[in-house]
Amino acid sequence: MNIYDLTIHELKEKIAAGELTPAEIKKAYADRINEVEDRVKSYVTVTDELAEQDLAEYENKKEALLAGIPIAVKDNMSTDGIKTSCGSKMLENYNPPYNATVVEKLNAAGAVIMGKTNMDEFAMGSSTENSAFFDTHNPWNLNHAPGGSSGGSAAAVAAGECAAALGSDTGGSIRQPASYCGVVGLKPTYGMVSRYGLVAFASSLDQIGPITKDVEDSAILMNVIAGHDPKDSTSIAGQKEDYTKYLKEDVSGMKIGIPEEYFNLEFDEEVKASVLAAVEKLKEAGAEVETVHMTDASYALAAYYVIAPAEASSNLARYDGVRYGLRSEQAADVSEMFTNTRHEGFGDEVKRRIMIGTYALSSGYYDAYYLKAQKVRTLIKDDFDRIFNDFDLIITPTAPSTAIELGSKSDPLEMYHTDIFTVPINIAGVPAMSVPCGFDSSEMPIGLQLIGPHFGEGKIIQAAYTLEKLLNINEKRAEL
Amino acid sequence: MIDKKDVEYAAGLAQLKLDEEEKEKYTEQIGEILNYVDKLSELDTDDVVPTAYTVPMKNVLREDQVKESLLREKSLANAPDEKDGHFRAPKIMSD
Numbered sequence: 001m002n003i004y005d006l007t008i009h010e011l012k013e014k015i016a017a018g019e020l021t022p023a024e025i026k027k028a029y030a031d032r033i034n035e036v037e038d039r040v041k042s043y044v045t046v047t048d049e050l051a052e053q054d055l056a057e058y059e060n061k062k063e064a065l066l067a068g069i070p071i072a073v074k075d076n077m078s079t080d081g082i083k084t085s086c087g088s089k090m091l092e093n094y095n096p097p098y099n100a101t102v103v104e105k106l107n108a109a110g111a112v113i114m115g116k117t118n119m120d121e122f123a124m125g126s127s128t129e130n131s132a133f134f135d136t137h138n139p140w141n142l143n144h145a146p147g148g149s150s151g152g153s154a155a156a157v158a159a160g161e162c163a164a165a166l167g168s169d170t171g172g173s174i175r176q177p178a179s180y181c182g183v184v185g186l187k188p189t190y191g192m193v194s195r196y197g198l199v200a201f202a203s204s205l206d207q208i209g210p211i212t213k214d215v216e217d218s219a220i221l222m223n224v225i226a227g228h229d230p231k232d233s234t235s236i237a238g239q240k241e242d243y244t245k246y247l248k249e250d251v252s253g254m255k256i257g258i259p260e261e262y263f264n265l266e267f268d269e270e271v272k273a274s275v276l277a278a279v280e281k282l283k284e285a286g287a288e289v290e291t292v293h294m295t296d297a298s299y300a301l302a303a304y305y306v307i308a309p310a311e312a313s314s315n316l317a318r319y320d321g322v323r324y325g326l327r328s329e330q331a332a333d334v335s336e337m338f339t340n341t342r343h344e345g346f347g348d349e350v351k352r353r354i355m356i357g358t359y360a361l362s363s364g365y366y367d368a369y370y371l372k373a374q375k376v377r378t379l380i381k382d383d384f385d386r387i388f389n390d391f392d393l394i395i396t397p398t399a400p401s402t403a404i405e406l407g408s409k410s411d412p413l414e415m416y417h418t419d420i421f422t423v424p425i426n427i428a429g430v431p432a433m434s435v436p437c438g439f440d441s442s443e444m445p446i447g448l449q450l451i452g453p454h455f456g457e458g459k460i461i462q463a464a465y466t467l468e469k470l471l472n473i474n475e476k477r478a479e480l
Numbered sequence: 481m482i483d484k485k486d487v488e489y490a491a492g493l494a495q496l497k498l499d500e501e502e503k504e505k506y507t508e509q510i511g512e513i514l515n516y517v518d519k520l521s522e523l524d525t526d527d528v529v530p531t532a533y534t535v536p537m538k539n540v541l542r543e544d545q546v547k548e549s550l551l552r553e554k555s556l557a558n559a560p561d562e563k564d565g566h567f568r569a570p571k572i573m574s575d
Contacts, residue, residue, distance in 0.1 A: 097554040191535045204533050233540040234533065302517045313494060320495070322569050327560035334572045339497040351496055356510055359482070359490040372520050374530030379523060381534055413512050429534025454535060 003028035004160030005477050008069050008217040011163055015068055022058045022068025026051055026112050029070040033114070033161045036480045041136050042146075042156035043115040044075045045083050054112040065224050067110030072162035074153050075116040076123055077208070078197035079103055086199045087121040087131040087149075090325045090345030100197025101229045102166060102208050109224045114162045117152030121347045122316065123173055123201045125149050126418045127404060130349045135406055138180060139478035140444055144403040147177030153211045154181040158478050164212040164221055168198060170205045171304055172399075172422025175434035178211055179398035179447025182436045182478065184464070185211045186218050187422075189454050190429035191236035194229030202311035203234070205304075205426040214474045215435065215465040219243035222457065239455050246461040249469050252286030254459070257391040259294040262421060267400035274438035274446045275397045281470045282395075282463065292391065295383045299376055300424035305416060306360050306373035307427070312350075313357030319345060352412060377427050384428040388453035393463055396421045398434040398447035421449060431457050435464045436473060482511045 003025060006014070014020040033046060051070070061067050073079065076086045078096035080103075085091045099107070106113060120130035128136045128151025136151045138144040139159040146155040150167030154177035157165050167174040169187035178185025186209045193208045200206065210221035223244060228237040258279065263272065283289045321327035321341035328340035346354070360369035387394060399418055409415045425432040430451060437448035448467070452460040468474050487507045491498050498506065552565055561568040 094558055097550050097557060189535070190533070191537075230542065234535075234537065236535060236537075298519065299523060302520050305513060305517055306520075317494075321560055322567050324558035325560075331570055334570045335495075337570045338495040342495055343497040346496075351498075351502075352506060352509060354494045354496065355487065355490045355506060356513060358494040359486060359510070359514075362490065362493060369514075369517065371530055372525060373517075374532060375525035375528040376520050376523055377534075378528050378531040379525065381531055412509055413516060416513075427534075 002160065004032040006163065007213045008066065008163050008220050011069055022055055022112065025068060026055050026070060029114060029160070029162060036159050037161065039137060039142055039480065040139055040155050040159045040161065041134055042117050042152045042159060042161050043072070044085055044087070044118050044133060044152070046115040047082055047113055050082060051112045051114050054107070058110065061110030064108065064110035065220060066106065069111055070114045070162050071106055071111040072114050072117050072153055072156045072165035073103060073106070074119055074150050074165070074167050076119060076168060076199040077103055077166060078199070079116065082116070084116065084199070087119040087133065088345065088347070088350070089132045090319050092132070092326070094325055096197070098197065101194035101231060102225050103197065105225050117150070117156055117165060119152055120149035121350050122199065122312070123149040123168055123170055124312070124349050124353055126172070126176060126415050127406070127409070128152060129406065130347060132347055137406070138403045139480055140182060140403070141442070143405055144444065145180065145406050147180035147399070147403060149173040150211060151177045154178050154183055154185065157181070157183045157211050157213060159480060160477065164210060164217050166208055166225070167211045168206055168208050169426065170202050170308060171426050172419040174209045174211060175422050175432060175447070175449060176399050176419060178434040179445070180403035182445030183211055183213060184215055184218050184433065184435050185209065186222065186433040186457070186460070187425065187431060188222065188226065188457055189236070189431045191234050192226050192239065192431070192457070194232040194235045196229055196231040200315040202308040203315065204311060205308060215461060215468050216244070216247055218433065219247055219461050241458065243457060243461055246458040247465050248462055249466045251282050251463055251466045254287045254393065254463060255391045256282065256287050256289045257292035257387050257394045258289060259394060259396060260291050261294050261296050262396045265297065265400070265420065267397065268402065270440040271397050271401060271446050275395070275448045278437040278448050278467060278471065279395055282467060285466060285470060292387055292394070294387060295380060297420050297424050300380050300427045301416065301420055303373040303376040303380065303427055304423045305356070306369045307377065309353040309357030310360050310370050311357070313354045313361065316350070316354055349412070380424055381428045384430055384453070392452070392459050394451040396449045396451065398422065398449040402440045402442070402444035402446055425451055430454055431460060433460045433464050435467060437467070437471060438473065482507060482514055
């Protein structure tokens with residue numbers, strides 16, 4: 001196996017055994033970026049200088065969890081003095097004056113930050129095609145999208161351009177690209193990971209999480225990034241634990257619910273067959289699997305397309321060309337400066353969502369749209385709570401298909417439907433992981449979604465780890 | 481059903497400038513999206529309490545203490561225009 005194919009835990013073992021040095025590892029990943037980046041295009045910015053600085057710190061941090069491990073960070077997480085574009089022209093030249101808490105945590109853990117990854121503008125999209133800069137290509141088939149919005153992070157991991165990456169997930173933006181790119185993506189419980197320094201999209205839904213080559217790495221990265229942060233008042237105190245203690249091959253007696261209403265939706269038959277075959281394996285390994293009934297996922301999708309744009313319209317009001325970001329040169333007065341700046345700085349999907357959100361919050365429509373969606377959110381959350389009274393986990397597909405072809409979906413609503421299985425999880429605030437469960441007839445990866453109750457990351461990790469061992473496909477890599 | 485006037489109204493509130501072609505396009509697309517969203521009305525929510533955040537949280541308070549903060553120069557470093565330690569914007573009042 002090549003160095004760039006290794007996982008975090010394998011790299012750590014090799015460093016500990018004296019078989020590899022952090023400098024050799026960093027070089028192997030930097031060489032890999034040089035070799036494949038012009039085809040994959042995962043990174044908006046390759047931060048080689050920063051990586052060298054991090055590497056120079058190794059001796060002081062060699063006991064830390066990620067000492068000498070190359071990590072990529074989605075370009076919506078603030079990095080002090082390093083461009084954080086959020087995939088937007090609005091922030092194309094923006095260098096944050098501080099680090100996001102997760103970046104501080106990566107630094108403290110000794111990580112070597114390789115670069116900032118491409119994404120849909122302001123994380124709004126499901127294919128990374130809404131990046132204002134360029135498309136990212138799926139390492140398994142370059143004509144296909146990597147998914148989104150954390151498409152750059154997922155592609156970078158799948159292509160061996162980093163050992164692991166951070167993504168953010170508002171409606172599926174970690175899990176869906178992880179599924180498309182054949183890697184592991186975890187969206188933690190809302191509030192488990194600090195959002196301080198994460199460029200806000202929809203504040204009640206956004207959550208940062210790991211994108212990794214296997215489940216063990218996901219647990220390691222969670223140990224680094226989870227935990228309360230006084231700088232994020234929505235982060236949860238006192239729930240952090242050692243996630244690596246759940247790396248056990250054991251699902252005996254675990255109760256798993258299979259929601260009939262999700263599997264009855266119209267979606268790719270190969271995906272369905274692969275997910276159900278994996279469920280069968282868990283059953284053979286001792287899990288108790290039962291069909292359950294839940295509210296149709298389309299109601300969650302409908303609620304999401306009110307709540308997320310509403311919060312976005314408010315969050316993105318800050319881009320006015322005054323304090324940072326783009327300012328239009330064409331303006332006679334301040335009002336014209338606002339509208340011209342926002343006209344030039346925002347892309348199509350961002351404008352569309354700002355308008356939906358503004359409309360849904362406007363006088364006369366607030367009750368019909370926003371308040372209604374918040375009430376439906378209660379129903380969806382209660383629905384998950386009800387299932388988790390009797391079950392440990394719920395399993396669904398991560399996405400209705402394998403990776404879509406680049407340029408194949410131009411209708412917004414059609415694109416929104418690629419998030420049908422992932423959106424309800426953000427609405428309910430529960431954690432979920434996408435783990436690879438097979439390949440379709442075109443050799444494209446298929447993802448299975450494990451959903452747990454609030455703070456149920458441990459059980460998710462345990463079941464996913466068991467499944468990974470049963471399926472034994474986690475060492476398969478995209479050929480580039 | 482949303483019409484062009486609604487789109488113009490929302491764009492105005494959001495400080496967005498749209499050309500004619502965009503107005504037509506967004507009216508159609510946003511109409512389709514809101515049409516989909518209308519399925520929410522199929523659910524009875526009369527006695528349901530709305531949820532803003534999904535994890536139990538009350539008002540989060542802290543002591544009001546002076547702590548380190550960003551230096552003025554750093555805060556201004558990304559400003560499109562600045563003067564004498566302040567952000568500078570085009571004129572707000574007409575002459």
